Amino acid sequence: MADALPRLNVADATLRDRHLLGLPEGIAADEVEVLAISRFAQAHWEESTQDVPQQRGFVRPVTAALGIRAVTAVPVRALRLARLSRLSGPFAVSSEDAVGLGLPAATTVVYDLDCPRERGERPYPGGDRDGLKRAFPDGLPVREEERVVQWLVACARRLGGAVRIGGSGVVLTPDVDGAIDLTLLTDRWLEPAEALAVVQTVVPRARLSEPTSRWTGPMAGVGRGSTSGAGGITEAGGSGLRAALEQHGVHDEAERARLMAEAAAFDELMIASPPPAESYGVLVDLGVDGTISVEAAAETELPPLLRDLPWTADGVVAYRVHWEPLLVEELEMEKPSFPHKVARGRAAPQVQAVTRALHAVLGGEIADDADFLVDPADL
Structure with missing residues (x-):
């Protein structure tokens, strides 16, 4: 399958600054599409162009790290994930090119993510199951970049692949058995x-x-037997409820007694016939x-x-x-x-x-x- 795909232009200098999803052989593009729709409701395919080396068509030279290489602009599919983010591919890569990018040697297909760079605070110490704190030591991704990068890592875990983080070059290879819930x-x-x-x-x-243990209602005497004196209102076990009534402006003694009696009756009803779970x-x-x-x-x-x-x-x-x-x-x-x-x-x-x-x-x-x-x- 990978032989029929356009090859990834590893000579593209901007590739080092973009996030890549590398997958092993046998993972079809529609599997990636389903995972995209599972997270991004409006995900859909678009047509785009990509400079790809060693292709027929209108060829022009570009400067690469190893000299002048011939490339052509060919149409490729891109999976639109969000307003500013799209995933181009799949592209075929050789084992040598995969290793050169830091991806596992078993990688045969690569997807290239184009998304905004949106960074927040430096990561705090603590748990880092996905390795994102290690991959973004100067500032964790936020907003749209955070959402799409987390999705890339989830895809890699589900499909047995890896993610190379643009800029830092850190490669994340999440354990496929790491999440069993x-x-x-x-x-x-x-x-x-x-x-x-x-x-x-x-x-x-x-x-x-x-x-x-089971709740059996308020303590005996709550809301009953209250008295008023020079030190203010006190009650046997019910000072909390009486204070709340005072705070809400209920000062009439008869009205307080009525409300407290209703509260006690409600407690008794709930104990006798608790609501369904x-x-x-x-x-x-x-x-x-x-x-x-x-x-x-x-x-x-x-x-x-x-x-x-x-x-x-x-x-x-x-x-x-x-x-x-x-x-x-x-x-x-x-x-x-x-x-x-x-x-x-x-x-x-x-x-x-x-x-x-x-x-x-x-x-x-x-x-x-x-x-x-x-x-x-x-x-």
């Missing part, structure tokens, strides 16, 4: 006990995440491998690919299947420890199995940690 997006709601039963078909030791969690203790949680709640921010589908019109429920290791800070490390990778490798199949089980019951779509859709057959 999955989210099921569906239009159906499972009650906590029903969701627990589904998860237990995969991991029998799963349990509901519940508070360790709007969110809940299911926990799976993996011992030394950490914890898997399933968090169910309404979702308002959908990937662009799902926003206009009929089944999402009346609301969507997200079931987030999240893995948390014993050392949480390692989740944000670009190169976590070997024990972390071992634990992650043992947890990943269980995350996938739980997600598959929920999908089999609820249907819907599965998204990965970058909001890219995942085929259930690939889990």
Whole structure:
């Protein structure tokens, strides 16, 4: 496939200042397009031209690092990501050219990102899972550049590629196994006990995440038995509520008593008939491998690919299947420890199995940690 593509003009001096996405053999352009639409709702292909060496047509010489090389302006496709950003390609590269650019030798296809340079503050110390602090030591990208660069890194992680950052020349090769969380997006709601039963078909030791104690209402005497004296209003256990009423201008003793009685009645009603849960969690203790949680709640921010589908019109429920290791800070490390990778490798199949089980019951779509859709057959 790469042989039929235009070759990347590695002699272009401006190439060193632009961000590049390098991919291994076998990744089609439509796969990159789908990932673009998953993040940028208006992404679409455009026609552009690119100076490419050793092509037939109108040839003109250009000065290169190795002397005079013949190039021609040929039409190439560009994927418009945002108003000021577009991704040209795919371009074929040899192993030698890829290594010369700092990309892995297995790179056969390169996409060239043209985007604005928008930088903010120097990075603070701390987690850097994607390596962006290392790649932008003088100032992290912001606004549109931040969005498109983060998308490039997510693409590289999903497709097994690498990103070369323009200017610094730092090459980011995100671990394809570095993010194992999955989210099921569906239009159906499972009650906590029903969701627990589904998860237990995969991991029998799963349990509901519940508070360790129950609220039984205000302390005895709150809002009752208050007196007034020279030192002001006091009450047995209810000074907080009475002070709030005072602050809101409720000074009449009878009105305060009525409002406090209504508050007590509401508390009693909530204790007797609590409202249905709007969110809940299911926990799976993996011992030394950490914890898997399933968090169910309404979702308002959908990937662009799902926003206009009929089944999402009346609301969507997200079931987030999240893995948390014993050392949480390692989740944000670009190169976590070997024990972390071992634990992650043992947890990943269980995350996938739980997600598959929920999908089999609820249907819907599965998204990965970058909001890219995942085929259930690939889990």
